[in-house]
Amino acid sequence: MREEKFRRVFGALMLFVGIGIGVAAGVGSYTFVYARGFSYISDNPMTCANCHVMQGHYDAFLKSSHSAVASCNDCHTPEGFFSKHFVKAINGWNHAVAFTTGDFHEPIQIKPFNRAITEESCRKCHSDFVHNIDITYPDGQRISCIRCHDSVGHMR
Numbered sequence: 001m002r003e004e005k006f007r008r009v010f011g012a013l014m015l016f017v018g019i020g021i022g023v024a025a026g027v028g029s030y031t032f033v034y035a036r037g038f039s040y041i042s043d044n045p046m047t048c049a050n051c052h053v054m055q056g057h058y059d060a061f062l063k064s065s066h067s068a069v070a071s072c073n074d075c076h077t078p079e080g081f082f083s084k085h086f087v088k089a090i091n092g093w094n095h096a097v098a099f100t101t102g103d104f105h106e107p108i109q110i111k112p113f114n115r116a117i118t119e120e121s122c123r124k125c126h127s128d129f130v131h132n133i134d135i136t137y138p139d140g141q142r143i144s145c146i147r148c149h150d151s152v153g154h155m156r
Helices: 002-034 037-041 045-050 052-063 072-076 081-101 112-125
Strands: none
Touching: 002 037, 037 045, 037 081, 045 052, 045 072, 072 112, 081 112
């Protein structure tokens, strides 16, 4: 009797493991084959246009002054291999959920987390003259590059 119960529990466990592996393989195949997941590891700006909601941003980027000197990752990810790919993974997950559920603003808008990364990228690349105007307000907020220059990388 005990052996029979063990077989049923073990069989059920193996069924759940099999389903889990199948789901993981299906999601992985979808992500890396159909959705071209490996392309997101690169620095190629065309990758950003894999999603139709980004096509306008990509087209505007190509017309901007930054397209000759930067890629999307230069402005939208932090420095360093691990930091860059960690942020890309977070954003990939968030974008996948948003686009799958349809729960996103159109046109797509930058969130505070990514806005802060972009702000720091502006300061890094333009540090030679930004330091002259870099002030902190009494409430602790810094002057924002993006507030006034919000369309520099993506001309409207």
